[in-house]
Amino acid sequence: MNNTATTNNDLLAPSKRLVKRYRAEKRFRRCGIAAITLSLAFVFFLFFTIFSDGIxxxxxxxxxxxxxxxxxxxxxxxxxxxxxxxxxxxxxxxxxxxxxxxxxxxxxxxxxxxxxxxxxxxxxxxxxxxxxxxxxxxxxxxxxxxxxxxxxxxxxxxxxxxxxxxxxxxxxxxxxxxxxxxxxxxRTFFTSGDSREPELAGIRGAIKGSFFTLLITLALSFPIGVAAAVYLEEFAPSNHWTDLIEININNLAAVPSIIFGLLGLAIFINFWGLPRSTPIVGGLVLTLMTLPTIIIAGRASLKSVPPSIREAALGVGASKVQTVLHHVLPLAMPGMLTGTIIGMAQALGETAPLLMIGMVAFIVDIPGTFSDPAAVLPVQIYLWADNPERAFTEKTSAAIMVLLAFLIVMNGLAVLLRKKFEIKW
Structure with a gap:
């Protein structure tokens, strides 16, 4: 009799553990849904607050x-x-x-x-x-x-x-x-530069400053980043020096952005003597900050190209350089462009490194060249947010809406490029 009861309990034990596991999975699923709902609620509240204040x-x-x-x-x-x-x-x-x-x-x-x-x-x-x-x-x-x-x-x-x-x-x-x-x-908000009078203040100067700064950043970071990724992934020998470079690149991607601002202040302004608060210095600083992102994304894109592509090119007599330039790089370019756009979107929203190089100055005139003093959109938002007047508060929210629109467009473009040119092997 006792042996029969013991046998029944042994048979029921797995089903009890199975029920507990299903309950734990349901609790975990509910916690995940609750976390997502709470996150979406906070994001909605943030966007609603910005929109209601800035419209x-x-x-x-x-x-x-x-x-x-x-x-x-x-x-x-x-x-x-x-x-x-x-x-x-x-x-x-x-x-x-x-x-x-x-x-x-x-x-x-x-x-x-x-x-x-x-x-x-x-x-x-x-x-x-x-x-x-x-x-x-x-x-x-x-x-x-x-x-x-x-x-x-x-x-x-x-x-x-x-x-x-x-x-x-x-x-x-x-x-x-x-x-x-x-x-x-x-219309004044889009056609005028900064002003002490709230009704006269606009974002045109900040938008042009951001455009010049990002143009320099793109012109420097994209070719340098792609060249570094190609060399490290396709040509660099496997030794301690290469490993050290790879570790440092990965570490630089996690360095706080204000450190790049201090580096730009020490080298580009104090040592090289470049003018403060100009898109030239801002572009150089953001290039340093964006390069690790582009290099890492570029190497990941090159790794995704199957080895058979390289072997087939080499098999028909192409050199290593011809294989990379004519076959591997074109196939990896969509992923590189996606990483570049994400890096540029990150650079567009940066404020701390630009504050360190003096782009926080009050600039009324709209910049005409890369060497003219200028502000950028995130710094303009920072300046207006520090002003106690109610009219500047609504302009701060409106400028945030414009900046978010640019960021959404850039990230959306990155997704479209990835979907359009993605090749499934």
Whole structure:
């Protein structure tokens, strides 16, 4: 009897262990699903926060002024010497004749951006015939007015707790009622460089700086990286020196990016004497950072080419160099291009190494050449994020959206290239 019970227990033991194993697998699967769900929730929250804060930056508020280009203001033949800020103030005083006190006039002038005077100057210099006429001109509103129109400033809070005064709210309501205040697409954000005034700040200078920097990075890192990968994989002898080089390349891929910035500061600026805050130095630093990624990806692509390709080429009389250049390298090129694009996307999003070489400077002018001082898009985001004004906060989020769009496009291009040119042996 006891022997029979023992035998039954022995037969049931494997099934019990099997049930426990299935339960453990289900728990592990649930944990994995929970982890993925939590990660997606955080990513969604991040994108939602950036989008909700930055979408308003693509709109901008304009005020219509009735400007009288009086002849007495242009008695001097030099049109650039005319008092254009005074012309803007005169127009505002004419529109709001009830404003008398000096304090209220100062608040009235604050409704309009300083860029209004430059727009009037451009109009006169482009067409001097408007002198002596009255023109309806749309000019940029101040950033506080812009924030109010975008509902970023709460009208219901006490006057002491907001940047817009009650009397300014009355003037703004009057302009809205007259149809002289509207919100349009913010072209300034894409056509202007950096500025201390939020309504005038744009990303064109940072985009051109990023373009010049990445162009230098690509021109240097791709040929050097491909040549190094080909040599190490196809021609380098197997010895201790080759092993040491391979270990160092793999280690460099994991070095913090700020170390490359310190290296660029010590060599390119302090030793070579290259100018600070220029795409030349930025491109050289990012080249050093991107090379390990391209070399590792290039070697992996070369390894994926079957040995039969090499053997067939050598068998028909091709030399080692001809085999590599005419047969192996073309087949490995799609993978190399994918690694290069991923490395360039990584370089586009880097900030720390560029801060070390001075690309954090406040640059108003848009760079025209590789040697002009410039900022890059991640550094521009860093500068705006450090500014406490609410208008710069939305521009920071908008610039992040633009940067993410570039990164998504570059990574998507890498995936498409890999799918299009992938060869399954």
């Amino acid at each position: 308003s930056a693509f709109k901008q508020t304009w005020i219509e002024l009735k400007v009288e280009f009086s002849n007495d203001l242009f008695a001097n033949e030099n049109l650039a010497a005319a008092d254009y800020p005074g012309l803007v103030k005169r127009s505002l005083r004419t529109m709001f004749a009830e404003v008398k006190s000096r304090k209220d006039k100062k608040l009235l002038y604050g409704l309009v951006s300083p860029a209004a005077a430059y727009k009037l100057q451009d109009m006169v210099e482009a067409d001097p015939k408007i002198i002596g006429t009255v023109q309806e001109v749309w000019v940029l509103a101040d950033d506080d007015v812009d924030m109010l129109m975008k509902k970023k400033i709460d009208r219901t809070v006490p006057e002491s707790n907001r940047r817009i005064r009650d009397i300014q709210l009355e003037w703004i309501d009057k302009l809205v009622a007259q149809g002289r205040l509207t919100t349009n697409f913010n």
